[in-house]
Amino acid sequence: MTVPPRGFPDAEFEARTLNAQALMAEAGLSALLLTTEPEIRYYTGFLTRFWESPTRPWYVVLPASGPPIAVIPSIGAHLMGQTWITDIRTWQAPDYGDDGVGLLADTLREVTPRDGDIGLADAMESHVRMPRADLQALEVALALRKLVSDAQITRRLRMIKSEAEIAKIRAAASVANRAFDRVAEIAQTGTPLSAVFRSFQALCLAECADWVPYLAGASDHDGYRDVISPATDAPLEQGHVLMLDTGLVHDGYFCDFDRNFSVGPPSAAVQSAHARLIDATAAGFAAARPSVTIADLFHAMNAVANPGRSAMEAGRLGHGLGMQLTEWPSIIPADHTELVPGMVLTLEPSVALEGGRIMVHEENIVIRETGAEWLSAPQGRDMRVLT
Amino acid sequence: MTVPPRGFPDAEFEARTLNAQALMAEAGLSALLLTTEPEIRYYTGFLTRFWESPTRPWYVVLPASGPPIAVIPSIGAHLMGQTWITDIRTWQAPDYGDDGVGLLADTLREVTPRDGDIGLADAMESHVRMPRADLQALEVALALRKLVSDAQITRRLRMIKSEAEIAKIRAAASVANRAFDRVAEIAQTGTPLSAVFRSFQALCLAECADWVPYLAGASDHDGYRDVISPATDAPLEQGHVLMLDTGLVHDGYFCDFDRNFSVGPPSAAVQSAHARLIDATAAGFAAARPSVTIADLFHAMNAVANPGRSAMEAGRLGHGLGMQLTEWPSIIPADHTELVPGMVLTLEPSVALEGGRIMVHEENIVIRETGAEWLSAPQGRDMRVLT
Structure with missing residues (x-):
């Protein structure tokens, strides 16, 4: 059999993003916060075995319109830069004082209204790949913005x-x-x-x-x-x-x-x-x-x-x-x-x-x-x- | 070089458990709730590549005294039964109505006082491997019992x-x-x-x-x-x-x-x-x-x-x-x-x-x-x- 070409054309990631944004509009979500390997890879194409290391968290924010924004450790900047993502915000991880939560909160505040709902996976087969204390700190930093269910949007698309x-x-x-x-x-x-x-x-x-x-x-x-x-x-x-x-x-x-x-x-x-x-x-x-x-x-x-x-x-x-x-x-x-x-x-x-x-x-x-x-x-x- | 024998004697798991329980007493914790592969394997010896499947959650409860209690999908009962763990409580997962949360809440209620603090990993390099909606349902089911920081007990021991x-x-x-x-x-x-x-x-x-x-x-x-x-x-x-x-x-x-x-x-x-x-x-x-x-x-x-x-x-x-x-x-x-x-x-x-x-x-x-x-x-x- 013929082996298919590696990767995907950018158009495939753009289509996935637009499909998600249509479902986000239906569900009243101002953004999606993605924290796990398959969620992040689905929209960005970021493919690495480095997820085997539990040390660093990785975040992608999918705004209501426009391409995804990567909020990631600087060690991943070069590889993420080879995907279709251009807005790549990095910090030097691990940072014992603030391991990306401040940068992530700033990004979410920038792309969502002050009382916006932000979707985060919460259903069966999902988990949130970030330290629980960091998730709690993020919720405080987001003030009136709420982390709500992602309405299984990524799961529905990936099916x-x-x-x-x-x-x-x-x-x-x-x-x-x-x-x-x-x-x-x-x-x-x-x-x-x-x-x-x-x-x-x-x-x-x-x-x-x-x-x-x-x-x-x-x-x-x-x-x-x-x-x-x-x-x-x-x-x-x-x-x-x-x-x-x-x-x-x-x-x-x-x-x-x-x-x-x-x-x-x-x-x-x-x-x-x-x-x-x-x-x-x-x-x-x-x-x-x-x-x-x-x-x-x-x-x-x-x-x-x-x-x-x-x-x-x-x-x-x-x-x-x-x-x-x-x-x-x-x-x-x-x-x-x-x-x-x-x-x-x-x-x-x-x-x-x-x-x-x-x-x-x-x-x-x-x-x-x-x-x-x-x-x-x-x-x-x-x-x-x-x- | 000589290849060491596979597995560990039960005494090693018992010592890990006793060491954790001593630190739990210091930290005022009535139990630890473990949700990730290394945490669960550290205290039980449960070794399988099946964690590659994200479908099923796996739980172990470490009470203030006595051996750990496994609260796991029935598909893992045979393998867990080959470890030193004898109290193995199972459900048929995936269960769209209640994917183990009820059984887990019952177990935690059984082994902790009604206002007890239950430790759950929350610091850097950790995450909680269960759906966020299930974690929220568990918190409700636990009423006055609180899910607090695990005081990095497992991380400190594993180091x-x-x-x-x-x-x-x-x-x-x-x-x-x-x-x-x-x-x-x-x-x-x-x-x-x-x-x-x-x-x-x-x-x-x-x-x-x-x-x-x-x-x-x-x-x-x-x-x-x-x-x-x-x-x-x-x-x-x-x-x-x-x-x-x-x-x-x-x-x-x-x-x-x-x-x-x-x-x-x-x-x-x-x-x-x-x-x-x-x-x-x-x-x-x-x-x-x-x-x-x-x-x-x-x-x-x-x-x-x-x-x-x-x-x-x-x-x-x-x-x-x-x-x-x-x-x-x-x-x-x-x-x-x-x-x-x-x-x-x-x-x-x-x-x-x-x-x-x-x-x-x-x-x-x-x-x-x-x-x-x-x-x-x-x-x-x-x-x-x-x-």
Whole structure:
């Protein structure tokens, strides 16, 4: 496949900004205050792994009109200067006396009326990435201006991906497809699971992942007990089911899917569970088209994966995907979001096996006008077998 | 070197908990509420890459006495059950009606008096990892109980590492030492910087990193312009300085240091700058011993790296290191923390070159009774040269 060009044209960031400003006008917001990596990157294009360091706060102010304003530590000025942002205000962080709060308050006062409402993320899946004492000091400095809900504006916009975003997610998925196709090179009976994890990440890099922020999995007899554990040094054994679930990144966008492997020939129970997972994923794929709800998708998959099992027991059967490993919405019965073209989702049915064990399968799709389209390479009902 | 055993004995978590509870009594706190990955892992040992998913909040309550209580999504119950924590309260997340706030409020009410103060991180380098609306709902549910500052208790404890923690950081540094020694295998004139980044991460994995959360760097003539950028596809050229700065993880603990390479023989200016960086690092190492202050360390390095340059221009010359890539304290003139045995620090002097370019060198040390000890392998004044 063709690898899409890096970055986005400025026009894409301008469009995101204008879309947000239209929703801000509807919600009566004079500005948005952005504090987290994906929020800031969505409007500016500021892409760095430096967020791994918790030391410095980073702020972007989205005014009611005009481009975003960056209020950031000076260490980031050169990189931010390469984006479309021109109004970049910096301080030398960390500053034990005032770590950017004064500069941020000045900026917000400059672009909002004295009793304006300023939107700040407050809903599920969000947090405010600034020290709590600084947030309290900011509220005092803003006097009559109030920090209110951001009306989920950024979340609502990010849920519908542009073609350029979809191309990046597809490129990430293509890397993972190729890495999964090479697992037999690195995993055999006797290989410690920790070595499989290390080698699989190296395969992802060899297949051109930029980096590999997420890998979880397990290897156990007749299924596994959880899907979020790091690796142990225990070796693969004949009869194990090895599951690897990766979220790797291409140009700032994730894929997120897993593959199951049988070490030696699978038992009838494991093979049957895998086939049900594939059928459940296919049922989700067939159901996924505009105006269907997320809850409909849930029930389409759960009915196949676990005939008779309650929705409560099933848990979450997938989620949004994009700049983060998991995004809004969650595929649960309580979610009545209607599917819209441009939504990128994971379909992630699970089945219960004997003794508290489970198996999980996951694929990535995008919603189009006429239905769903695969971003990952859909798997067949027969399990992959390792020696 | 010998790789230390994975994990910690329960006694280490018990000691951390008792130490926190002694400081809580001093500060008049009835409980601590923990919401972030390092805070929760510090007291429980809960180690997973699943934090990459922003969907679910995770809570731990540290009562005035007795072990911590986990209040977590059910998807984490199996993994948390393998730690020393036995009181694990779960809900099926995400729950659009109440995503754990009710369960958390019940738990806090159970273990604190009705007008008790509950500590929550609020100082620099911290944030509260829960949705702001949920934090506000929790405050209402707690009625007379107040969420106050955590008095930096967890930060103060984490700043002094145990021998077991130091062994893990040393193991991570040893992996990076070996990977840096192999850079000539993957980087030559003409290699795109993006390929160097991918291959270097694979080298770190081949040398037994668990994962590689951080890699930044640059390659440019006569130094570079920033130290936080991701890679471009531009090829290495004769006369470039290639800098690679990695934070890789062994068993949940980071190293964080960089190496500079000259592509072809270095210019006199670049070689001289590198020698000054090494001398500045050595000056920091010589100065680092108990009862000296962080500010003293700053001035010891800055005087050698940049004779005559103001402290303001120099920025930060290192920081704490451990469960996170960067930790408290910051090596800046305003920091008067006294060094104590068990502190792990990076020494990270920078020098300014012509045309706004810089060079940075970084090593990792631990403070002992009699002075500093290297955790990374200290470099000589001569630059490493690539062909």
